[in-house]
Amino acid sequence: MTERPKVPGWVAWVMKRFLTPDDRRVALSELAELHEAWGAEHGRREADRRYRRQLRQYPLRLLLDRLPLPGRGAGAWLAVPSFRQAVRSLARSPVLTVAIVLTVGLGIGGCVTVFAIVDALYLRPLAYDEPDRLGWIYTDYPPNQFPFSVADYQALEAGQTSFGRVGAARFQTGTLLSADEPERVFYMAPTPSFFDVLGIRPVSGRLPSAEEGMDGGRPTLLTTLGFAQRRLGALRTDASDRLGTALDVDGVTYTLVGVLPDALGPLVRNSEIFPTLRLAPPPRRGPFFLRVVGRLRPGVSEEIARQELRRLYAQLLPEWGETYRDGQATWGIRPVEGVMRGDVAALVGLLMGAVGLLLVIAVVNAVGLLLTRVGARRRELAVRTALGATGSQIAGHLLVESSLLAGAGVGLGILAAVAVLGVLPMIAGDYIPRLEEARVGGTVLGFTALLALGCAGLFTMVPSFAGVGSGARSALSGLSRDRREGRAQQRGQRVLIVGQLAVTMPLLAAAGLLLSSFVRLQQVDPGFESAGLLTLRVSVSRARHPEPGARMALWRSLEEAVAGLPGVSSVGLASARPPATHSGNTNNFDLEDRPTPEGENEPLAHWASADVGYFEALGIALVDGRLFTPDEEESGAPVIVVDEAWARRWFPGESAVGRRLHEGGSAGLTTVVGVVEEVPYMGPGVETGGTVYAPWLALETDPYLVVRTRGAAAALTRPVREEVGRIDPTAPVTGVQTGDALLSASLAEPRHLAIILGAFAVVALLLAVVGLYGITAQRVQRQRPDIAVRLALGGQRGTVLAEVLRDGLALAMLGLAVGVMLTVPSARTLEGMLYEVAPLDPLSLASAILLLLTVATVATLVPAARALGVDPASTLREE
Amino acid sequence: MSRRSLGEFEQQVLLTVLRMGGEAYSVPMVLHMEERSGREVSQAAVYIALRRLEEKGLVSSRMEDPESTGTGRERRYFRVEPSALAELREARRTMERFWDGLEDMVEDWGG
Numbered sequence: 001m002t003e004r005p006k007v008p009g010w011v012a013w014v015m016k017r018f019l020t021p022d023d024r025r026v027a028l029s030e031l032a033e034l035h036e037a038w039g040a041e042h043g044r045r046e047a048d049r050r051y052r053r054q055l056r057q058y059p060l061r062l063l064l065d066r067l068p069l070p071g072r073g074a075g076a077w078l079a080v081p082s083f084r085q086a087v088r089s090l091a092r093s094p095v096l097t098v099a100i101v102l103t104v105g106l107g108i109g110g111c112v113t114v115f116a117i118v119d120a121l122y123l124r125p126l127a128y129d130e131p132d133r134l135g136w137i138y139t140d141y142p143p144n145q146f147p148f149s150v151a152d153y154q155a156l157e158a159g160q161t162s163f164g165r166v167g168a169a170r171f172q173t174g175t176l177l178s179a180d181e182p183e184r185v186f187y188m189a190p191t192p193s194f195f196d197v198l199g200i201r202p203v204s205g206r207l208p209s210a211e212e213g214m215d216g217g218r219p220t221l222l223t224t225l226g227f228a229q230r231r232l233g234a235l236r237t238d239a240s241d242r243l244g245t246a247l248d249v250d251g252v253t254y255t256l257v258g259v260l261p262d263a264l265g266p267l268v269r270n271s272e273i274f275p276t277l278r279l280a281p282p283p284r285r286g287p288f289f290l291r292v293v294g295r296l297r298p299g300v301s302e303e304i305a306r307q308e309l310r311r312l313y314a315q316l317l318p319e320w321g322e323t324y325r326d327g328q329a330t331w332g333i334r335p336v337e338g339v340m341r342g343d344v345a346a347l348v349g350l351l352m353g354a355v356g357l358l359l360v361i362a363v364v365n366a367v368g369l370l371l372t373r374v375g376a377r378r379r380e381l382a383v384r385t386a387l388g389a390t391g392s393q394i395a396g397h398l399l400v401e402s403s404l405l406a407g408a409g410v411g412l413g414i415l416a417a418v419a420v421l422g423v424l425p426m427i428a429g430d431y432i433p434r435l436e437e438a439r440v441g442g443t444v445l446g447f448t449a450l451l452a453l454g455c456a457g458l459f460t461m462v463p464s465f466a467g468v469g470s471g472a473r474s475a476l477s478g479l480s481r482d483r484r485e486g487r488a489q490q491r492g493q494r495v496l497i498v499g500q501l502a503v504t505m506p507l508l509a510a511a512g513l514l515l516s517s518f519v520r521l522q523q524v525d526p527g528f529e530s531a532g533l534l535t536l537r538v539s540v541s542r543a544r545h546p547e548p549g550a551r552m553a554l555w556r557s558l559e560e561a562v563a564g565l566p567g568v569s570s571v572g573l574a575s576a577r578p579p580a581t582h583s584g585n586t587n588n589f590d591l592e593d594r595p596t597p598e599g600e601n602e603p604l605a606h607w608a609s610a611d612v613g614y615f616e617a618l619g620i621a622l623v624d625g626r627l628f629t630p631d632e633e634e635s636g637a638p639v640i641v642v643d644e645a646w647a648r649r650w651f652p653g654e655s656a657v658g659r660r661l662h663e664g665g666s667a668g669l670t671t672v673v674g675v676v677e678e679v680p681y682m683g684p685g686v687e688t689g690g691t692v693y694a695p696w697l698a699l700e701t702d703p704y705l706v707v708r709t710r711g712a713a714a715a716l717t718r719p720v721r722e723e724v725g726r727i728d729p730t731a732p733v734t735g736v737q738t739g740d741a742l743l744s745a746s747l748a749e750p751r752h753l754a755i756i757l758g759a760f761a762v763v764a765l766l767l768a769v770v771g772l773y774g775i776t777a778q779r780v781q782r783q784r785p786d787i788a789v790r791l792a793l794g795g796q797r798g799t800v801l802a803e804v805l806r807d808g809l810a811l812a813m814l815g816l817a818v819g820v821m822l823t824v825p826s827a828r829t830l831e832g833m834l835y836e837v838a839p840l841d842p843l844s845l846a847s848a849i850l851l852l853l854t855v856a857t858v859a860t861l862v863p864a865a866r867a868l869g870v871d872p873a874s875t876l877r878e879e
Numbered sequence: 880m881s882r883r884s885l886g887e888f889e890q891q892v893l894l895t896v897l898r899m900g901g902e903a904y905s906v907p908m909v910l911h912m913e914e915r916s917g918r919e920v921s922q923a924a925v926y927i928a929l930r931r932l933e934e935k936g937l938v939s940s941r942m943e944d945p946e947s948t949g950t951g952r953e954r955r956y957f958r959v960e961p962s963a964l965a966e967l968r969e970a971r972r973t974m975e976r977f978w979d980g981l982e983d984m985v986e987d988w989g990g
Contacts, residue, residue: 026953029952034906061924
């Protein structure tokens, strides 16, 4: 016998798994013989080469042979049953199979979806060059963070040394005038440096030059590639053929100088056109609307930059001291990456926890179902064992089945996740940043593989749980009902049920908390009458209507025309729209009676333009003083109407009417003429610090029109649109909403949260209840003969019922106890999402416990009652 | 089990067993098939094909004791069953029906 190359470990491994010991020995022995024959004919080296190649053929051929192709046979000579066999076996109990695959698929799908979001938010770097050196620079006015003003930005640009470059951008809506129709678009106007700071380079053309960003510079603009292709009809793939095209935005004609890639990252959401910002030297320090980013120079830490920002701010302050005193504020910097993640950590954590718990329940449930299946097949498996199948063969058979189930569940889960991620940005894009970047990629698939392994691992424990392969003889000899056999399996199931109930509890509690928080939010007075209200936004081009006086006349004639429509009772205009849209204008002011001490912040308030019709149409009642006179509205007189929150804050217990203040750093005085009811613009329960209304409609180019109707508000949409068209055919109408729709939309987030958590909780509860029902029913079935005997001997039905019930409820109580322990820490994570509800709100918790107990009782009672339906005589005859 | 006609490789395997006298194990078969086809033949493929043919009842097998071979080797001998002959005949007839009248067109017939 000559020496042969060693059999590679992996080949031996595959052969061991796929071939019976006999066949494996024969195959290797015959190969060795071939090796000898080749050696004699071709020499040692060639023989070794062929031998190795032939060995490697085994795993390949065996795997090919195992593929579930139609028409392939059963292969009793193989150690592992074919997939086909396993599939056939699973197909024999289709309901169970589908149930398991769906359960696991749901659990995995949820986990993969949420993980994809986590991946996009936390694990994937931003699509910018060296994102860790990008900082968001803001005005820090604790607890608020404001954007910059032009004056701030220019001072920063001139004085800073920590950053390679700084850039700024303004987000706004405006009118895009292309060939056919005026169109209202959301866009971003960046400084020439902005995209350079982010490290985004144009696919064709160039970024604007510094001169083009100066006052009086040539108006230039960038667009995305998609916009250039879709809207400008670019033919070349880099759209370079459209460079030089003229585009009209808000009455200014811009020249296209560069085309940007479509993927611009989360800092540039929802914008496709980028007219270059041309900053004029500002007459005063405010207003504040610029988002500023800076790229730290290599070697400069965030802390050094922060110190420089503080220093610069201190230098800036005296320059504008006349018009703005806020010595406590300063400039701050935060890493862009952190800002982009936003405040969703709690929300994502909650989702992650919920889907995690759901997956645990799902897998546990699937294991439970598998156990039932194994239990039902106990006798079949015992017969197989008796016929010579080894324990490991049967375990192997169950293993293949389990892997198939896990595989199908994971596949389904991935499909579900891909589908959900496709539509999620449309639903939740507003409250979860970077959602459009979430997709099933490498990292996510890796995570899925881990989950799959975990599931498969749990599944493979099923045979051992059930004690397959050991007590085959006892299963046969005790033939029908060997109780000891079933007991191990039952114990496994009981542990699973307790686990399920335990994880259902925190989900139920969370859903209850969110629901009661939502109910409370709904009860908050929105501050206006929503029924019969129609609102929309009218936008006119500043270029077409440059004169404030002419614009005021335009608004007046629009209001008159709409008021004349049948069914309209009142009409108004304002820069704000309840419940969620504030004008976005924040103004500083200095009270005449109580001047801000030197070196302290001037107070801030939200400022909105509104006319008398606005209060009337919305049903915002006058509490004190008066509203504006028509003259004041025409002239934009220095008078304001404040809301109760503002009055309460500054003049508690006194009348605010007649008080005077300097607004926005101006020298003149503005008088408070009236106080109106409060409208919680920032959402119910959010402290706004009050709202100030000024008669400044002449300055607005896109106010909201609010129409109070006597009938169905939506029916008036068309006539109102027609009136707008009659007054200015180029004025787009956007954001048409009825009051009720606005109100409902403002509660969308808490509603969605409550619904999602509620759905999780219901699914979890269902799964747990089905499990509890199943185990009780099984137990009762097992004890039928016992019960029959007891009843025949005069036993009381009540006693039997109590016994079964006690057993079921003991499980429920145990699960509940563990569940409450889990609930306490998990409910705390909800803290920030609850409105006027404590995380450990006794009512919500008690309801969750009560619900769980009730459902558990029913799930136990039904099978128990069936046990009492036992007819002693017939049951004993069956025996 | 679905009834399928013999594949080309299966036919080659069966014909080789016949040529070896109706009973053979993989080693001489692989050597013979390599000689006939002029290509390397995978012993794994031959062995698996034989086991599959056995499932279909076309061959039967027996293990040979290491002692009786005198080489200390374990071998599995496969014997062609009568049903295999019928299958082979059927396969050949099918092929011939396809070939009928095409001999002249396809020059190297029988090569």
